[in-house]
Amino acid sequence: MISLSIPDYGDIELKHVVSDYNGTLAVDGILIEGVADALRTLSEHIEIHVVTADTFGLAKAQLAGLPVTLVIAPPENQADTKLDYIRKLGAANVVAIGNGRNDRKMLEHAALGIALIQKEGAAAETLRSADVVSTSILEALDLLSNTKRLKATLRS
Numbered sequence: 001m002i003s004l005s006i007p008d009y010g011d012i013e014l015k016h017v018v019s020d021y022n023g024t025l026a027v028d029g030i031l032i033e034g035v036a037d038a039l040r041t042l043s044e045h046i047e048i049h050v051v052t053a054d055t056f057g058l059a060k061a062q063l064a065g066l067p068v069t070l071v072i073a074p075p076e077n078q079a080d081t082k083l084d085y086i087r088k089l090g091a092a093n094v095v096a097i098g099n100g101r102n103d104r105k106m107l108e109h110a111a112l113g114i115a116l117i118q119k120e121g122a123a124a125e126t127l128r129s130a131d132v133v134s135t136s137i138l139e140a141l142d143l144l145s146n147t148k149r150l151k152a153t154l155r156s
């Protein structure tokens with residue numbers, strides 16, 4: 001568990017990371033360099049879930065052997081599928097990470113929503129639903145280990 005206490009924002013206990021795959025952890029279906037190690041390190045503190053339509057059909061092979069729960073969901077109604085998934089885990093204990101329009105609802109309802117602008121860009125609506133916007137998945141995952149950085153970003 002990762003505990004955060006942010007002035008004028010609140011106390012949060014994060015038990016789960018729920019991440020999108022393409023545009024977030026991967027580019028064109030291939031994991032971004034350094035992500036595998038970052039996920040291994042992070043998994044010592046928090047449960048990691050990847051929910052994806054798996055557009056390129058590579059997620060299972062790319063994530064093989066990594067300490068993550070992979071959920072491949074049909075492309076229809078992804079925004080609601082992702083929202084339902086974090087609600088089942090308990091949205092108050094979830095940090096959601098994504099870039100696409102279908103990530104907007106989980107980012108909005110999670111205790112902490114991180115939007116990423118990397119090679120695929122990000123949906124503007126998703127940026128508006130986020131608490132934090134980052135330009136690198138490695139830096140975003142690092143925020144969860146260096147919670148003072150998050151505190152500095154989110155405090156009022």
Ligand SMILES: [Mg+2]
Binds near residue numbers: 020021022024099100
């Ligand atoms: Mg995406």
